[in-house]
Amino acid sequence: MTDPGMIEEGAPEHLELNSISSTSVCLADLDGVKGPFSGAPLPYKLPCRADKDRTCQIVRHLSTWNEFLFQVRMEIREVAGARGQLAVMCFDSLELLIDDGDSQLHRIATLLHWLLSTHHCIRSFSARPTRFKSYKWLFREALLKSSSIEYLKLHFTSFQVCKDVCKVVAAAHHVKELELQSHEPTSAEVVSALLTLLKATNTLVVLKIPHVSKSGPDADQFLTLLAENNTLRELSVHESAFCEASVASRTRFADHPKSKCTLTTLAVGKGDEVWYQLSPVPTTLFMTWILQGLLTNSTVSSLKLMYVVVDRESVRLLCALFKESKVLRKFSLTSSLTDLRAQPRSAYDCWTEALAENESLQELTLPFGIWEVGSWKAFFNIMSRKRNLASVTINIYKVDYPGLRETCECVRESGVDSRVSFGTYYPSDSFDLLESTVFTEVSVVSFRDFTNVLRLLRQLPSYPHITSLMLDICAGDTTLSCAFADYMESSSTLRKLRLWLGSDGFRQHANGWRTDIFASLSRNNSIRELYMKSMHMYEQDVCLLADLVTSSRTIEKVRFGTATPAESGALVRLLSLGIATNYTLLNVSFEGPVDREAAKHMFILCDVARRNSDLVALAAHRCAQALERVSSHPALPELLSKLTSVSTAEAAAKVRSCLGSIEGMEQFMRLAGVVNEGVARSTREDGGTHLAGLNEHCWSHIRRYLKLYDVLCDDTGPHEAQGQ
Numbered sequence: 001m002t003d004p005g006m007i008e009e010g011a012p013e014h015l016e017l018n019s020i021s022s023t024s025v026c027l028a029d030l031d032g033v034k035g036p037f038s039g040a041p042l043p044y045k046l047p048c049r050a051d052k053d054r055t056c057q058i059v060r061h062l063s064t065w066n067e068f069l070f071q072v073r074m075e076i077r078e079v080a081g082a083r084g085q086l087a088v089m090c091f092d093s094l095e096l097l098i099d100d101g102d103s104q105l106h107r108i109a110t111l112l113h114w115l116l117s118t119h120h121c122i123r124s125f126s127a128r129p130t131r132f133k134s135y136k137w138l139f140r141e142a143l144l145k146s147s148s149i150e151y152l153k154l155h156f157t158s159f160q161v162c163k164d165v166c167k168v169v170a171a172a173h174h175v176k177e178l179e180l181q182s183h184e185p186t187s188a189e190v191v192s193a194l195l196t197l198l199k200a201t202n203t204l205v206v207l208k209i210p211h212v213s214k215s216g217p218d219a220d221q222f223l224t225l226l227a228e229n230n231t232l233r234e235l236s237v238h239e240s241a242f243c244e245a246s247v248a249s250r251t252r253f254a255d256h257p258k259s260k261c262t263l264t265t266l267a268v269g270k271g272d273e274v275w276y277q278l279s280p281v282p283t284t285l286f287m288t289w290i291l292q293g294l295l296t297n298s299t300v301s302s303l304k305l306m307y308v309v310v311d312r313e314s315v316r317l318l319c320a321l322f323k324e325s326k327v328l329r330k331f332s333l334t335s336s337l338t339d340l341r342a343q344p345r346s347a348y349d350c351w352t353e354a355l356a357e358n359e360s361l362q363e364l365t366l367p368f369g370i371w372e373v374g375s376w377k378a379f380f381n382i383m384s385r386k387r388n389l390a391s392v393t394i395n396i397y398k399v400d401y402p403g404l405r406e407t408c409e410c411v412r413e414s415g416v417d418s419r420v421s422f423g424t425y426y427p428s429d430s431f432d433l434l435e436s437t438v439f440t441e442v443s444v445v446s447f448r449d450f451t452n453v454l455r456l457l458r459q460l461p462s463y464p465h466i467t468s469l470m471l472d473i474c475a476g477d478t479t480l481s482c483a484f485a486d487y488m489e490s491s492s493t494l495r496k497l498r499l500w501l502g503s504d505g506f507r508q509h510a511n512g513w514r515t516d517i518f519a520s521l522s523r524n525n526s527i528r529e530l531y532m533k534s535m536h537m538y539e540q541d542v543c544l545l546a547d548l549v550t551s552s553r554t555i556e557k558v559r560f561g562t563a564t565p566a567e568s569g570a571l572v573r574l575l576s577l578g579i580a581t582n583y584t585l586l587n588v589s590f591e592g593p594v595d596r597e598a599a600k601h602m603f604i605l606c607d608v609a610r611r612n613s614d615l616v617a618l619a620a621h622r623c624a625q626a627l628e629r630v631s632s633h634p635a636l637p638e639l640l641s642k643l644t645s646v647s648t649a650e651a652a653a654k655v656r657s658c659l660g661s662i663e664g665m666e667q668f669m670r671l672a673g674v675v676n677e678g679v680a681r682s683t684r685e686d687g688g689t690h691l692a693g694l695n696e697h698c699w700s701h702i703r704r705y706l707k708l709y710d711v712l713c714d715d716t717g718p719h720e721a722q723g724q
Contacts, residue, residue: 027138028103028110035067036104037600042068044111050084050121058119059086062614063607065115068108070603072131077610079124080617087124088112090131090155091589102134109135113142122146126153129165140164144171151175156182169193177206186211191218198225208236210269219244223253234265239308242268242290254293261299266290269306269334291317295324302330309342310335315350322354322361332365337397340369349375355389356382365393368400368407368422376407380414392420394438408436424470431456434463441468441496450476457483464493474502481513485520494524498531500561518544525554528634533561533591542567546574553584556635561591569598576601579608586613586635 033042042064050056058065059078066075073092079085109132116122125143132139143149144167152175154165170193172178178197180190191214197204214222223245226232242250268290287305291314294300310318310333321328348370355361371379383389396404404422411420417437425439429452433439442460446453453473457480460466473480501514514534518541521530532545549558562568568590579585588605616635637652694702 027113028106030107030110030114033107033111035064036071037067037603038064040064040067042111044114048119048121050086050119052084055084056086056119056121058115058121062610065111066607066610067603068111070599070606071104072108074127075606075610076122078614078617080613082123083618084121085123086119086121087126087151088115088122089124089126090128092128092155105133106135106138108132109138109142113138113145116142116149117145120148123148124151124153125149126151126155128155130156136164140168143168147174149175151177153177153179153181156180163189166190166193170196172197173200174203175201176203177208178204179206179208180212182211186213188218191222195221195225198222198229201229202231204229204231206234207232208234210236210238210267213238213240215240215244220246220249223249227252227255230262233262235263236267236304239268239270250289254289261297264299265302265304266300267302267304267306269304269308287314288317291321294321298327301327303328304330304332304334306332306334307336307339309339312343312347315343315347319350319354322351322358325358326360328358328360330363331361332363332393333367333370334365334395335367335369337369337399340367345370345372345375352378352382355379356386358386359388361389363391363393364389365395368394368396368404373403373406373410377410377414380410380416380420383416383419384414390419392416394420394422396422398426404433408433408438411438412436424468427452427456431459434459434466437465440465441470442466443470443472445472447474450474450480454480454483457487460487461490464491467493468496468498469494470498472500476513476517478513478516481516481520484517485523488520489523491524492526494526496529496531497521497527499533501532501534501536515541515544518548521545522548522551528554529557530555531559531561535563537562537567537571539570542570542574546571546578549575549585550578550582552582554634556584557587558585559589559591563592565593565595565598568592568594569601572598572601572605576604579605582608583612583615584634585609586616 030042030044033044034040035042040063043061044065046057046061048056048058055078062076069075069088072090074088074090077087077089079087116125125146127139129136129139143152149172152168152172154169156165166189169178169180169190180194190212194209194212195218219241222241226235242253245253268287287308287310294303295317322331351370352375355364383392408422411417420438421440422436422438424441424443425433426443427433434442434456442456444453444456450473453471453476460469499517501517514536515538521527522544530549534541537545545560549555560568560571562571572590572594585605586609588609590602594602637648
């Protein structure tokens with residue numbers, strides 16, 4: 001009898017699912033295997049001991065595991081919000097100039113095979129199968145043996161993939177969430193595998209396949225299977241699933257929301273959204289039959305339409321949906337300029353009245369081009385009276401700028417500034433819209449003339465609502481760097497900074513302005529995300545950047561770009577030397593080639609970021625040791641807020657309360673595993689004072705220097721101790 005948790009092999013015959021049995025898998029010899037950077041032995045044979053109250057013992061060895069996986073740009077992390085569960089993830093933000101040959105790749109694939117086959121703590125798996133080259137079959141066998149993976153995400157450079165991967169998709173009957181990503185045309189094998197899965201699954205809850213295009217009969221069968229499914233709650237799909245289907249299949253799917261529908265989130269659009277933003281060819285998806293089904297639906301609370309043509313009938317149906325729906329909470333329409341020209345702006349005017357009658361919508365995203373200024377003014381006046389509409393995002397293009405000033409004034413007069421966002425502001429000659437709070441991000445590009453950047457930096461201190469800044473600076477001088485330094489020092493609201501610095505540092509008369517910019521970054525205490533790319537760095541610049549990141553208590557995410565492998569190597573080496581004591585950094589990435597020597601240091605950075613991310617996740621579950629480490633981390637209240645559905649302020653109060661609850665001696669001793677229940681007090685023969693005899697003031701002084709992780713513990717480890 002098949003294990004109900006095991007992936008079953010039941011794909012169509014032409015996929016040859018049973019062509020390679022698990023008994024024929026040739027595994028690499030792992031005896032004596034050691035970490036490629038540290039030389040630490042990897043105890044890969046440890047059995048899985050995870051349960052709902054205990055994390056698997058391999059967590060103690062994640063650093064060594066991740067040394068191996070780093071070479072194929074993968075890592076293992078603890079899952080936020082799910083104690084005891086682990087995720088195998090892939091990352092793309094690194095170009096590794098490492099090739100240890102076929103044998104090392106075989107060992108990595110074998111380690112993953114063993115991990116997925118024997119450890120039920122692995123619940124999430126994300127990978128690029130092509131990185132395993134000739135060992136994709138081993139990758140397939142591992143996933144087929146897995147009994148626990150609930151979330152599966154596969155990335156492809158092309159959907160023209162080998163049959164091994166298609167077999168995994170077809171046989172993933174127990175998976176709850178499946179996501180496939182690619183920017184290339186879909187192969188028939190991938191579609192066939194998906195159809196096989198939909199026929200057999202009774203667990204699939206989330207299906208994200210926005211890049212999987214379908215044709216004729218496949219589209220018909222896909223819609224038929226969707227109509228028969230009673231588990232899916234979230235669906236993101238390519239428009240071809242509907243456009244290529246027959247009228248009968250469309251009707252069947254449209255009728256589905258009227259009956260036993262479990263779907264709550266629906267997203268439909270083009271696969272490559274970036275291309276369609278500029279496409280001169282109108283998209284052809286007409287939504288009338290989907291919208292007709294949604295009119296009588298009582299479950300779909302989120303609808304997202306991406307780069308689709310909304311014809312007159314669809315405009316009318318959306319108008320009716322806004323008026324009549326009692327469940328729709330989120331609606332998003334994203335259109336290219338070409339798509340917007342398919343209808344006159346006046347055609348959308350009926351939406352303002354419909355939105356006035358709606359009492360359920362909480363989040364709304366619309367393109368600016370659907371209305372003239374007068375209609376926007378009417379909408380904002382309506383919005384001022386509707387408290388249910390908490391967030392409105394308006395997507396704008398450059399051609400929309402002439403009408404923005406008047407529209408921004410309408411927002412201000414209506415008093416809805418805090419609930420409306422226009423995205424990124426790209427000023428050229430004028431900065432007249434900076435004062436409008438609908439913009440929280442500004443981007444400026446300069447070439448040899450940096451006057452516009454200088455003007456912006458001098459004005460920004462007056463606009464604290466700007467929380468994200470992007471600057472592309474080809475050349476500068478000390479006047480510019482001084483203005484930048486002044487802004488860095490004065491700003492307490494800037495959260496994201498993206499800097500691209502040009503190559504004039506190669507010139508002999510370069511005046512050190514870029515070094516001044518690097519130095520001034522340390523004056524800011526609010527930045528949480530930093531993206532820095534420089535076409536030239538002096539040794540002093542590298543030292544300044546490394547010191548900035550390692551000593552920062554606010555920067556959570558960094559991305560660096562350098563021009564040469566030598567600069568990359570120097571930067572990651574210095575960063576790795578001081579990063580161990582940093583408990584703030586959660587994510588680090590690099591643009592540019594990283595050679596073998598630099599890769600060793602880069603891994604140290606990634607491993608510290610992984611450690612910190614895991615600690616924040618554990619602290620959110622009131623793990624005492626983790627809470628001590630990262631109690632002041634700015635991301636902790638935000639994560640706790642998501643997990644407990646409370647405000648960030650309430651979450652911060654919870655953190656303070658939990659931290660206070662582990663300060664006392666008895667609680668400390670119990671959590672550290674020194675005692676089971678309480679501290680017994682007795683009299684010493686020499687009349688001296690026991691530790692238990694210290695008063696609260698003395699104990700609090702000791703606690704400044706004594707942490708839970710200072711106490712040696714048994715195999716249950718620090719992850720098992722939780723605050724009450």
